[in-house]
Amino acid sequence: MIKPCSPPILQARAKRLLGNRQILDAGDTLSGGGITLHLPSRTVTLDGKPCSLTHTEFELLACLLRNKGIILTRDQLITKIWGYDFDGDDRTLSSHIRNLRSKLEEHAAHIVTVIRSGYKFEELP
Incomplete structure (x- = not known):
């Protein structure tokens, strides 16, 4: 992109690159075993009741x-959560798994x- 660039031109180019993608899609909610995570709002519910979790x-x-x-x-978990340079x-x-389990x-x-x-999430009967 050639600089300087005016904001309207930058916005138009960004829209063109992104196309008509929706910000929210079907993959915005993860659930299993009575636990529901809404990714965009970063909220967690346990059987419909809110649960407060830290970022990690x-x-x-x-x-x-x-x-x-x-x-x-x-x-794998350390790399996905904290990155390669942890x-x-x-x-x-x-410690974080223990804290998570106590809140769940x-x-x-x-x-x-x-x-x-390691660890896995398992749907229990």
């Missing part, structure tokens, strides 16, 4: 719900620890 807890739960039934290793302690993930109350059983592998 929300990201962990969203990652697990996107990959239902799939084991995510500790390294310098923190390995137990940081365990009876729904915490859906987050399953797979020994020597």
